Amino acid sequence: MNHVEMMGCIVNHDLRYTPKGLPILETTLAGHTGSIWYQRITLIGKIAERMADLPIGDVLYTQGKLQHNRWTSKDGHKRSSVKMLTARTELIDADLTRVNDARGQPILQDAIQEVTLAGNVTHDVELKDTGKASLAKASIAVNERKQQHGEWVDDTHFFELVAWEGTPAFEALRAAGKGSSLVVRGMLHGRSWEGADGRKRYATDIKSSVVLPIGKLGDASRLDIDVGGFGDAPF
Numbered sequence: 001m002n003h004v005e006m007m008g009c010i011v012n013h014d015l016r017y018t019p020k021g022l023p024i025l026e027t028t029l030a031g032h033t034g035s036i037w038y039q040r041i042t043l044i045g046k047i048a049e050r051m052a053d054l055p056i057g058d059v060l061y062t063q064g065k066l067q068h069n070r071w072t073s074k075d076g077h078k079r080s081s082v083k084m085l086t087a088r089t090e091l092i093d094a095d096l097t098r099v100n101d102a103r104g105q106p107i108l109q110d111a112i113q114e115v116t117l118a119g120n121v122t123h124d125v126e127l128k129d130t131g132k133a134s135l136a137k138a139s140i141a142v143n144e145r146k147q148q149h150g151e152w153v154d155d156t157h158f159f160e161l162v163a164w165e166g167t168p169a170f171e172a173l174r175a176a177g178k179g180s181s182l183v184v185r186g187m188l189h190g191r192s193w194e195g196a197d198g199r200k201r202y203a204t205d206i207k208s209s210v211v212l213p214i215g216k217l218g219d220a221s222r223l224d225i226d227v228g229g230f231g232d233a234p235f
Contacts, residue, residue, distance in 0.1 A: 001118035001183065002142050002157070004084050006039060007031065007061040008113070009098055009106040015052040023048040026083075029060060031111020036101060039113065039188050041084045042067075051089065057106040059092040066115065066142075068157040082159065082188070082204040113187050115206055117142050117159060118214070121180045125173055134165040136173040140182060140206075162189070163208040172211035185210035 008029030025048035064086040097109040119142035163169040186208040
């Protein structure tokens, strides 16, 4: 299971083309769901060109999945990023409340930003004392099947989970061990810091609100799991 649902204001667009002419649009959406968030979505094909003409401030609703990309930079350092690949995108024509952030960018009030994943914990859960509360951190591997050169191959994506002390998600994640199968629901949460070389680094975590241990992951699709309205999720 790998499903993302999002609704927010368009903040910016970045349309580009592959060497073979395939249009790819990177659009940043912004919303307020407990706190302000900014998340980039990726549209591919003809819909990318159509959506690129939408003005800043319009509201998009989109569903899709997360993709974890890894590469080696020109300076030889390993880099990674998490982005959302859209499967369905709609322009919302409704009287919704928008506010501006400190830079004057439009933010959708009462926005939507939800992630649901099912996968296996890749290492023992780390507990970190932040000074205010403990934080549970873990990595989850989500396996998918995709066609490559006419053959079906396994495609594994890795995502970082966090849960704060005092929440049911924290207790469930703390109890999980390496190899545990989980269904997780939460929000994408971006963070940044300065690396040892003085350059700014970015990462995206899943701020978990629901963590459910399950049996063998191969049986997950047959389990009756209530994660708050994702029974009809297409992924």
